[in-house]
Amino acid sequence: MLETNLKRAGNQTVVFANPPVILSSYTVVGPMEGQGPLGATFDSVWPDTLHNEKSWERAESKLLQEALEGAIARSGVTRDQIDFMLAGDLLNQIISSNYAARQIALPFIGLYGACSTMALGLILGSMLLDGGFARHVLVGVSSHHDTAERQYRMPTEHGNQRSMSAQWTVTGAGSVLLGRSGNGPRIASATVGRILDYGETDANNMGAAMAPAVSDTILNHLHDLNRTPADYDLIASGDLGTVGLGLAHEVLKKSGIPVGQEFTDCGVMIYDPSQDVHAGGSGCGCSAVVFAGSILQRVRAGEFKRVLLVGSGALHSPTSSQQGESIPSIGHAVEIVG
């Protein structure tokens, strides 16, 4: 039986035989993210959100391109040794990624996982490496506050009032270069999520929509590997925001999972409450820059030995919302060890 050489633990989790290495990472953010509590952890902070581009959409693609180029340059790996680029973003037809991929000119795989895209890219990239299909894989993800607002909600010029449960889409792009060997944090295992939808229809409360899916993936991950939250120095969802994080804590505790302060959220970490973003940050770029910046720096410094990044995606669209649909949500978990 071929089934005997499967790299699986439990039902939903994959364990890598040769854990892929994060050889380098690079982050580029907008001014507001630069002024936040993680400001010093980012590699580049743009002075404004257009950065000499003619449109926010072009700016977002440039943001991603800079992050991808930064990760390549820092890795010491030459472009001809990179076999795939995996990327995604929030824009219709993931144009930020497509136009960045045009410039990077590597074999390209486009993903859509909303805010879970960095986690999804890390998981697929690791499978391509551990499966023997690539020498190096480049992963990159972006979001931009103004492109997302005008596509999903209102043009920012409108100045409409935001609800307190709303999250603020991060202007930022993060990229990592993964390899099969070398020094750096390693990707040990991954749990690809199922879609859960408990009927939440409020697009201004995506944290509540995503909390069940994130909790479900954490539960399955821990169950599959026979672990508890205490086995991790950090469990970071990305991005539930304050409302969703509170709900996920509650769901996990009610499910008998003793989760404590080690479970936090990239959307909670990226802004200071004084920045008036209400429930925290969101957008593909949020978990991408928090993970590729602060979290990886703390893993490399030895502060974190084992981290679980749980990317969370609200997989609706303005069209589905207008047609009365609720928000299908997903969580993808990836385990990083120092």
Next chain:
Amino acid sequence: MLETNLKRAGNQTVVFANPPVILSSYTVVGPMEGQGPLGATFDSVWPDTLHNEKSWERAESKLLQEALEGAIARSGVTRDQIDFMLAGDLLNQIISSNYAARQIALPFIGLYGACSTMALGLILGSMLLDGGFARHVLVGVSSHHDTAERQYRMPTEHGNQRSMSAQWTVTGAGSVLLGRSGNGPRIASATVGRILDYGETDANNMGAAMAPAVSDTILNHLHDLNRTPADYDLIASGDLGTVGLGLAHEVLKKSGIPVGQEFTDCGVMIYDPSQDVHAGGSGCGCSAVVFAGSILQRVRAGEFKRVLLVGSGALHSPTSSQQGESIPSIGHAVEIVG
């Protein structure tokens, strides 16, 4: 060196050590596709494009769900033996796939590759299987004429005149269930494409935009495996249409590749000229239903021993077009053997 166990041939092509098996396939199409030359090859033909749903978007998701359920049922594989569902479509935030994935309830990976998505899903699914990460993988892709028209161009109620180079978005969904062993056509190798963009800005001439990327991927695939077009019984792009197919023939011949009548296009195959679709079919569903229907049937019947499906994606959006951008295009090739 870990590099020694890489499954690669040449620069861009992966060769599977244990070629994954296509255990089953299922196709669902709209009435117009059912009336076309391949009508008898589809598993289900809807009598109309709404099929009792309230919106075309809901109908598209239902179309995909039926195709996915059909492939599962026909395979004899139980749902708990399927480890991943890979899907994508043309709609913003791939909602057809997300809502279908909510119903199917398998660990879900969302893809965006425009009309190349079926090929991309076959490639990634094969990597997950051959890499040892899954027992079975479900792949599904959809498009719908009316959802695509109103999102990308004009509402169909508008009745505006279409240009002669325009392609007709197929209403249809195709699904395949892949496994690690068993009987059926096998996926032998794959070539993930790079984005090429020669400056075409006319969204009503996507075949011209995509022809260079498709030609580039075919060239690389043949070069990496040291083959000629004569080694294939069929090379089917999906979907260049008549205009793009003619251009791709020209590009390949000028590049010294002696391509003949074995190179055709799913968008050319699916409609009869009398159906007045101008340059042929397009949309994720086009190559999905032609491949999962007619092509696989002819492979199973022994008529085709070796087929190359080259999914082609026009990776623009209405927003990028409005901002004056050209159409970045990609081709992904997957080799199927009988």
